[in-house]
Amino acid sequence: ERGLQLLELGGSVEEDCIRIARCFEATRQRCCRLEQDGRRAREQLARVEAERAALEVKLKHARNQVEVEMKKRHRAEAELEKQERKLQLVLELLMREPWGNEALSREQCSVLSALAGQRLGAASAPIRRSSAVDESCQSLLSHSDISYDRTEDDVVRS
Numbered sequence: 001e002r003g004l005q006l007l008e009l010g011g012s013v014e015e016d017c018i019r020i021a022r023c024f025e026a027t028r029q030r031c032c033r034l035e036q037d038g039r040r041a042r043e044q045l046a047r048v049e050a051e052r053a054a055l056e057v058k059l060k061h062a063r064n065q066v067e068v069e070m071k072k073r074h075r076a077e078a079e080l081e082k083q084e085r086k087l088q089l090v091l092e093l094l095m096r097e098p099w100g101n102e103a104l105s106r107e108q109c110s111v112l113s114a115l116a117g118q119r120l121g122a123a124s125a126p127i128r129r130s131s132a133v134d135e136s137c138q139s140l141l142s143h144s145d146i147s148y149d150r151t152e153d154d155v156v157r158s
Helices: 002-008 013-096 098-103 106-124 132-137
Strands: none
Touching: none
């Protein structure tokens, strides 16, 4: 459009050609700048994509580690409950058996009674769970923010 406007002004042909050549040169330079900008943007995109892929791998490993640690925690809690039940049964047996009271001193009986009382209270209480992790990370991340959905891990991105 600009080239046509220049031709309509009615200057000399040489001046018109020079103006058109300058317009083409300005357009060419603008195209070169845009091409360089596009190249830089593609390089930056490639770097960001590589970083994203590395972070996804780290996230996948972290999810796996959390899952492993949760399984270990549940097994340990189940084992603790099992051992507490066994201890409670032993304490109750010792306290109920007549020979147990005779064989044990008064001090031992009082200690066992105290332990049995504590264990009975612990047995009726809800399962104790360690909250050290929850407390230290509560402000950063809550359990509801963690997604264990594996569907994104299997998606291949191109």
